[in-house]
Amino acid sequence: MSDISLIDRKPDVLSEKCPSRRVLNHVTSRWGVLVLIALQDGTHRFSNLRRRIGGVSERMLAQTLRVLEEDGFIQRTAYPVVPPHVEYDLTPLGQTVAEKVHALAACIEDNLGQILATQDA
């Protein structure tokens, strides 16, 4: 409830106490960024996401998906079958956020040559 009261003020990530900063940390986390990008092209199962995101551990992927689901960026659908079948999708808000994250990643990818040359200089 204290979180809600804070948004009577205009949210500002530069302010230490603003809850927007915590959410920003979720979507810019090491694996959060990559999960959002990987889900942009549609529904994925856990094992498929793990293959797409090079280097992610089972534990970190599960934790990242849970946090992004709690924020409302990811929809988790569990089908009542044996063995369990669970699918992950972006919500409409998640799609909007994923587009911003993707634009940032694409900007880095597109300018990588210049960046690596600067690092070497």
Added chain:
Amino acid sequence: MSDISLIDRKPDVLSEKCPSRRVLNHVTSRWGVLVLIALQDGTHRFSNLRRRIGGVSERMLAQTLRVLEEDGFIQRTAYPVVPPHVEYDLTPLGQTVAEKVHALAACIEDNLGQILATQDA
């Protein structure tokens, strides 16, 4: 040099070995995001940046600025005066990246009410 050879392939942050992922980690780091946003409105001195970015320590701010300078996103200018006078600016590439980071943060700020309501549900 091994980094440079990797960019013969199209950069892809989902690939564990692609150097674009390391750079993406710099600009999406806890403080990297906020430094880029804080520098968007122009030149800042260290002490001024530290005041603008709530909660950042001297050590973390210095380290973040150094990494972003090495990538070519930030220009550091030291004037040969006593006491030392050092200024930080975004480079043209840094400005481009900062705009993407800012768009992401603004998206979170604009939807914070919905996100907090989802967290509470």
